Amino acid sequence: MIDADTQLAKKMNSQPKFSHQAEETFAKILDYYQIDWQYEPQTFPLDWDEAGNVIEAFAPDFYLPHQDLYVELTTLRPNLTTRKNRKIRKMKELYPNVNIKLFKRSDVRQLMVKYGLENEAKPISGNLAQRE
Amino acid sequence: MATITISRQLGSLGDEVAQAIAKRLDYRVVCRELINQAAIQCGSPEIALSVIDDLGLFGFRPSTKHRQAFFSVLNTVMEQYADEGNYVIVGRASQVILRARPDVFHVKVMAPIDVRASRLAAQQRIPYEAGLAQVTASDLTRRNYLLRYYHAKWDDPELYDIIVNTARLSPEQAACMVCEAIHKCLNQPFPRGTLPRI
Numbered sequence: 450m451i452d453a454d455t456q457l458a459k460k461m462n463s464q465p466k467f468s469h470q471a472e473e474t475f476a477k478i479l480d481y482y483q484i485d486w487q488y489e490p491q492t493f494p495l496d497w498d499e500a501g502n503v504i505e506a507f508a509p510d511f512y513l514p515h516q517d518l519y520v521e522l523t524t525l526r527p528n529l530t531t532r533k534n535r536k537i538r539k540m541k542e543l544y545p546n547v548n549i550k551l552f553k554r555s556d557v558r559q560l561m562v563k564y565g566l567e568n569e570a571k572p573i574s575g576n577l578a579q580r581e
Numbered sequence: 582m583a584t585i586t587i588s589r590q591l592g593s594l595g596d597e598v599a600q601a602i603a604k605r606l607d608y609r610v611v612c613r614e615l616i617n618q619a620a621i622q623c624g625s626p627e628i629a630l631s632v633i634d635d636l637g638l639f640g641f642r643p644s645t646k647h648r649q650a651f652f653s654v655l656n657t658v659m660e661q662y663a664d665e666g667n668y669v670i671v672g673r674a675s676q677v678i679l680r681a682r683p684d685v686f687h688v689k690v691m692a693p694i695d696v697r698a699s700r701l702a703a704q705q706r707i708p709y710e711a712g713l714a715q716v717t718a719s720d721l722t723r724r725n726y727l728l729r730y731y732h733a734k735w736d737d738p739e740l741y742d743i744i745v746n747t748a749r750l751s752p753e754q755a756a757c758m759v760c761e762a763i764h765k766c767l768n769q770p771f772p773r774g775t776l777p778r779i
Contacts, residue, residue, distance in 0.1 A: 478638045484630070515617050518626040550627040557638050564636055564718070565702075565711025 465489075471522050471554040472510055474561070479511070481566055487512045493547070495539050507536045509549055519549040583767050584663045584682075585759075586675035588689045588740070591635065591719035592697025592712070594747045594755070595690035596671065601756030602688075603669045606763075611662060612671035619655040623647070632673070635719040652730060672723075676740045677731040686763045689741040690755065692748045694720075742766055 465488040467473040472488075479486045489508045496505035509519035523533050530553065537551055561567040585602060589595020596612075603610045613633070620629035625647045630639050632651075643651070659678050662668045663685055670679075676687040692700075694716055701712035724735040738744060743762045745755045 481636075481638070482633050484633065513626075513630075515613065516626045516629045517617075517621055518629075520627075548621075548626045552639070552641065554640075557640065560636065560638060563711065564638075564715045565705060565707025566638075 469522070469524075471524060474557060475511065475520070475522055475552070475554065477561070477566060478557070479513070484516075485514055487514065493540055493544060495536065495543065507540055517548055519547060521549060521551050522554050523551060524554060583763070584666055584679065584685045585669045585763065586679060586685060586687045587669060587671045588676050588687070588735075589672065590691050590697060590723075591716050592700045593690045593692040594700070594752050597752035598688075598690045598745065598747065598755045598759070599669050599671045601752045602759055605756055605760050606667075606669075608667045608669050610669045610671060612673075615655070615658060615662070615670065615673055619651055619658050622658070623650040623654040625651060635722045636715060637718065637722070648730075674727055674731050674733070677727065677733045680740065684767070686766055687741045687743075688759050689738075689744040691744060691746055693746075696748045 464476075467476065467488070476486065476488070489510060490512045492506045492508040494503040494506045496503070498504050509521045511520040511522075512518070513520065521533055521537060523530050530551075533551060537549055540547065540549060558567065585599075585606075585608065587595055587599040587602070589598070599610050599612075602608070613629075616629045616632050617626070620626045620632075625643060627641065628643050628647060628651045631641045631643055634641070655673065656678050659670065659673070659675055662670060663679050663682055666684070676689070679685045680687070694713070697716045698709055698713035701707070701715055702709045705712070727733045727735045733740065743759060745758060747755050750758070
């Protein structure tokens with residue numbers, strides 16, 4: 450039987466390098482609910498030049514294999530949301546069979562502290578958890 | 582050939598009881614795949630996340646149209662499992678959706694709130710207060726889910742054939758009691774080697 454410390458150590462080693470705190474928080478929530486996830490597992494080409502080279506592509510933040518769902522996160526900044534929405538629209542046109550959802554992440558830190566999840570996550574994420 | 586539904590409170594060891602029952606009866610446990618299957622089939626896989634989200638952490642609110650489509654497919658998928666039989670279906674209002682079927686046995690697994698909060702605190706290495714907050718939020722979400730979408734009261738004893746309090750029972754002991762009740766209620770012989778033993 451694997452004890453909790455071993456599981457924690459395994460988790461620490463397997464954590465990808467997130468590019469944003471919101472992604473890390475989202476991953477913690479997925480872990481809490483025991484939802485399997487992959488971080489940026491695939492890049493979808495969106496536009497090509499005349500020579501056939503990819504000039505625009507999109508790599509959704511998460512893939513949830515059991516839900517067969519790609520998830521893209523965004524903060525609430527309108528310019529960022531508009532740009533991502535445009536990419537997602539384009540992606541849906543080019544890849545109609547791929548399920549993707551844009552999640553607008555508001556700050557759930559207070560909720561996570563209330564439920565003890567932030568404390569639990571600190572040893573996993575190390576210094577990253579102290580950011581923001 | 583029968584189906585068992587398990588309704589459980591967070592921290593009540595309901596999932597462990599479901600596994601123990603399934604092991605004794607040689608049944609299969611279905612929980613998440615039911616939700617995922619229904620969500621994918623109705624064309625809104627993201628709904629699965631909102632249904633799993635007991636604590637409201639995703640903050641995702643699907644539209645009424647998508648929810649209705651999801652619940653319609655969920656009912657169909659659940660009926661299919663019940664038709665096939667030999668399943669332990671965990672949660673998702675299965676006790677309400679399948680309540681009219683005589684071949685389905687409904688179990689509720691509960692425990693006092695302080696016991697559940699203490700269990701979560703120990704499992705997750707969090708303060709008791711955080712465990713209590715999780716349990717309270719989960720109870721509220723599950724109660725509202727049943728009331729809002731199925732007009733049923735989560736704590737209505739008439740929804741269940743047996744209610745088991747795991748405050749002083751291990752999952753194995755609880756499963757044993759449930760299996761005995763199933764045997765008497767559905768009058769089914771147990772598969773070889775699964776006779777109840779405490």
